[in-house]
Amino acid sequence: MPGELFIAGDGLAAAYYGQPALTAARFPTHPRTGERLYRTGDHARYRPDGTLEFLGRLDSQAKVRGYRVDLLEVEQQLAAQPGVRAAACVVTGTGAAARLIAFLVAEEGGGPGTDGEPVPGPAALRARLGTTLPSYAVPSAFHTVAALPLTANGKRDARALLALAEEHAAGAGGGDADRAAASGRAPRTERESALARLWQEVCGTAVRSVDDDFFASGGSSVSAVRLVRRIEEEFGVRLPLSSLFEASTVARQDALLDRHVDTLLVPVRPGDGAVLVLVHPVGGHLLGYRALIDALPAPYAVYGLQAPPSGRLPATLPELAARYAREVAALGRPVHLLGWSMGGVLAAETARRTDLVQPLSLTLVDSFVAATDGADLDERAAAAGFFTDYLGQRDDVAEIAVPAGHPDPFGHLAATHLPREPADALRGLYDQYRALYRLLLDHRPRPLPQDCPLLVVPAERERPDAFGGLTPLHRHPAGLVPPGARVAPLPETHYSVVRGGAARRLAELFHTRTAKGSA
Template sequence: MLDAYQQLVPIGVAGELYIGGPGLSPGYWKRPELTKERFLDNPFGAGRLYRTGDRVRWRADGRLEFLGRVDNQVKIRGHRIELGEIERQLMRIPAIQEAVVLADEDHGLLAWMTTTTDFEPQAAWQWLRQQLPSYMLPARLVRIDSFPRLPNGKLDRQQLVRLQSPSPENTQPDEPQNELESQLLAIWRQVLKQPGLRPSDDFFRHGGDSLQSIRVIAQAQQANIPLSPNLLFEYPTVRELATYLQSEARAEPTWESVSRLAQGSTQNPPLFCIHSGAAHVFFYRELANYLREDYTVYALQAQGLDKDGQLPSSIEEMAAHYIAEIKRVQAQGPYRLLGTCFSNAVGLEMAHQLQAKGDHIDRLIFVDSGPAHLQSLRTTEGKRTWHRLGQMLKTGDWRGISKKIRNRSIVAARQISQPFKSASAQRLQTTIDNLNDLYARYNWEPYPGDIHFIRSSEFAARPDKDYHLEQWTKLTRGQLHQYIVPGHHLTLFAEPEVQALAAVIHDILRGE
């Protein structure tokens, strides 16, 4: 299994399958160009290798998993897209008999289909918007009588691309279609400072984060457009959001801690991902995208980001609130929780409280971090600070002293500048400061069940991060399962490293 640069990929990461050995053909009969494309010298030894075009990955149990064809996966606007998934959703429409989706350099995603006479384009668009994220929506639906074939019976893709219909009913419009779309698009362009944004552009893919989402909501409310943060996660484009707000099914938007990032199979318990210490959850969206086929993924947003929200006074209070919120989505266990950095404390406390209520915790997953101290720092923080400073002076650690003074000056400067920030920026900063304070005051107690701890290869190789594993060992009364995935701490949830992370989490959720 090799990546695009013919380098070996680790367990859990998708790559292309290459084969070699004595039984390998020398090439295609009288087709030198195709032979040159598909056969290459073996970079790891003697002989040649053949590119099969199959996307596969090694599973943790040693099995090989087929993921589809390489030529059936494309990357558009930063998103990796399985064309087969779009085709499957099209084929679920009764009036569509056969469907093929291709990526075109000029037009993006295009879908060709044969249909019955009762096919309704607008109904098809509505179905696709409900089932697929905006970046997977075809730019055009093209109806044809039959698919062109090569003499060997395979699809003639070159001929198919020429069969493009200019009919407006088949085209996904990318200009505002009504006043609401125009209003929302103007707000997004102003907040994100991107005048070229289109109704189908993803808010988070174009720089949207916690602060910008608060600003969007505030401006929308000033324009009498009812909006809440959870709606931005569920409908991340102007078109999706406007369609929902104008639908009969819409409910009065209220602040909710639980936001759905991906809708997956209802046969499996959902996964709840807890916000970071920076009070945001948008970094979970790539992970949710890779898990969406089998699992519904929810994010728990931080309290205090809404203008009327109250800040929690302890991790215990925060955990109790989040439990009440997730029970509105999933009334009873088994529960699956995931945390990273700050949210490890919240996840652990939620697991404690759920177990105390008699609920079953099916999976408790923590990613690439652990507590430096198991007892509250607030009671001994002053003594610890002076003790550390004294040790630095004694040993002549001027670099450490300089760093400590710099950190204190950053905090002081932030406090001085607080009155000059916008209301939304102040609210976010206040929320983050409160989270840091609660984390420092939390007392970590051993958990009686199993814990799944995922480490990045960066942190696993650093001796100064060994305390993560040591602390989780102390905190686990059941079995501590450790996993190492290739990547770096700061980019583990981003492409391409999130692929390996998602593969491991997928196996954990399946019990493998």
């Protein structure tokens, strides 16, 4: 588990001379032993063999839309690109509007009008960084500058960089830097221009290229909901939320509007290796898997199963899983199945249809099942769960709860947490969430299949009674997890287990287990 590194011992200094406030901040005492400590500001973790691994400086850490990003790591990746001599990153905005901005200094002889190797364009930089960094750590804008601003004592001037970023965002700084930042493909048709306008409206930032990624441009699960609604209002086509994986740029979204067909299995990421199919959680979409998808090794080809609209859901969970099994069988390739939350239960039921699909492995991540027969749907719990699904993966969200006895739990939470979003626009999504929750409550859980390698990953920090009428699958009194399955708990909550560093650990667990199973 990564954390800040503290040191202690006989050689520890006593204080910062003449700086009592700094001394108090940097020299705490151990809460149990009372020993004097020094907080180093280093980010570190212990490896399984006891080796202490340095992960960077905490003062280079920043939050971008709820994800922790090591700016130093991003800068090092940028400086390693051809034509780049130095790089610096800053974060502008807060919450869902936070953006990661990069400044680049060209190699000598590599600037505009020279014969040296030029700095790659934004699209090329994003593509290259995307092979080593998660999507939330790829800058949403790149500015080429003659030199990085420095303070009087020669250190990087963070305030000047931030001011420069805000200048560029406002379109105030002319010259080569702006032309470089604005490079990329401009909208070519009226519809691409309209889509770019809608993206700017929901993300709060300008779309500089039709090849910009939605999430790298400031998109989030909340703005994705808004974008889908605005596209339907503008073009009369209701795109599923999960289409933002298949069509994550304006150009691809424009093409998708021409050929949109209702499909349950969507391509998420190409790859020339094994096929992984992700099964949607109770929200019915795949947005919660973003960090895990980024963390998976590049060779995996990733697909996702998204739920049909609530009006077209079958009567039982096994019937829905049978539809998914037919969709997976149509791929004509061996697959690994992975499901988080309700997705794990659906993945297990899909794996039972051995007449259609015989998965290479089955992974369930913090899945919950019905605790008792005939449990009623708790409307307060369902509404709170729905809004947590959309808002709970951010760190800046107030507690999501409904006062006891409130006559309209959904309306209360919509007005409290998404006041700018018309409640009716969310109602269809909530109806789907509610219908899937009902399917899960009505489903009588069965022991997990044993026909393939099985990995169960509980979130240790989640309360067993977190979801009304449900209980953690691995704790069910009927003993649903068979002997031989690997159970690998992670010290996370239900939502944090699929984001940030936990998503990387989950990807490692999955990859290790599947590689062993195929050996």
